[in-house]
Amino acid sequence: METNEITDKIIGCAIKVHKVLGPGLLESAYQTCLYYELVKSGLHVEKEKALPLVYEEVKLDCGYRMDFLIEHRVVVEVKSVESLTDIHLAQVLTYLKLSENRFGLLINFNVVKLKDGVKRVVNGY
Secondary structure (H helix, E strand, O other), X not given: OOHHHHHHHHHHHHHHHHHHHOOXXXXXXXXXXXXXXXXXXXXXXXXXXXXXXXXXXXXXXXXXXXXXXXXXXXXXXXXXXOOOOHHHHHHHHHHHHHXXXXXXXXXXXXXXXXXXXXXXXXXXX
């Protein structure tokens, strides 16, 4: 499956969850429901994927956790905030860099129309 097909499928699942739940809930509610929809759609999903941090000789085995890693190549970060900021984008870019993946989605469910809460993120290496 091509990366654009994967991201389109992910966004479709997120839209379905948002249409049913609407904005205003906790991030964990959206994350759990999105996980259910992603798996149901047939995508390979790793939830709360451990992301080791290596700095020179220092290795933290589980320094961070990505919300989702889809099909071994698309990082998905779920938010439920008033508005996305540069630090949210930086977080996804850092996850992409540390996981050596190129594509990510930052999805904020706390919006009236989900299309206004979705940002595609590309790590140029």
